Amino acid sequence: MNFLAHIYLSGDNDLIKIGNFMADGIRGKHFESYPTDVQKGIILHRAIDTFTDAHPTFRKSTKRLHENYHHYAGVIVDVFYDHFLAKNWAKYSDEKLKIFVDRFYQSLYDNNDILSERTKGIMPYMIEHNWLVSYQTVEGINRILTQMDHRTNNESKMRFATNELSEFYSEFETEFTEFFKELILFSNDKIMTL
Numbered sequence: 001m002n003f004l005a006h007i008y009l010s011g012d013n014d015l016i017k018i019g020n021f022m023a024d025g026i027r028g029k030h031f032e033s034y035p036t037d038v039q040k041g042i043i044l045h046r047a048i049d050t051f052t053d054a055h056p057t058f059r060k061s062t063k064r065l066h067e068n069y070h071h072y073a074g075v076i077v078d079v080f081y082d083h084f085l086a087k088n089w090a091k092y093s094d095e096k097l098k099i100f101v102d103r104f105y106q107s108l109y110d111n112n113d114i115l116s117e118r119t120k121g122i123m124p125y126m127i128e129h130n131w132l133v134s135y136q137t138v139e140g141i142n143r144i145l146t147q148m149d150h151r152t153n154n155e156s157k158m159r160f161a162t163n164e165l166s167e168f169y170s171e172f173e174t175e176f177t178e179f180f181k182e183l184i185l186f187s188n189d190k191i192m193t194l
Contacts, residue, residue, distance in 0.1 A: 004135055005082055005180075019038035019040060019044070048186075055179060068157065083165070092184075101130070101133050108123055145158040
């Protein structure tokens, strides 16, 4: 899952959300230097990734992209799934997406002293271009995938992946909906054990 899903699946605790958000840049046991709730977010992130990567529905989505994008297929599906979460946000939350996102951005500012350097580096771009809200549209997803493609020196070809998103839109959306129900239950259970 990508940023929006990880934040959403963290419950109401801002520090768990922050840990879940910045987990990708924290290797091994380096997370142990963070406050307890941030550590919980990092552990939750890793559990979500493990659950996602092994799930047959997620694998079905990635298989559709594998021929053109190889090992980037999973990254692309993560972004596609964030699109469907953002697009269908009202099914998953009573709070407007913009309000949810603004509160998260504010929590990043309020807790700037505990953020990883990597997070501090991407935060201005993320907020300026409002990545999390931009996930609602295919155009927004295309911008994100193009930026990600640039980071691979255009090797990944991710900038073209919205072609498959448009072609197989209903299939991807159905797979997301089926998968995300299970992921919510998994994440809620995991939070209870942290």
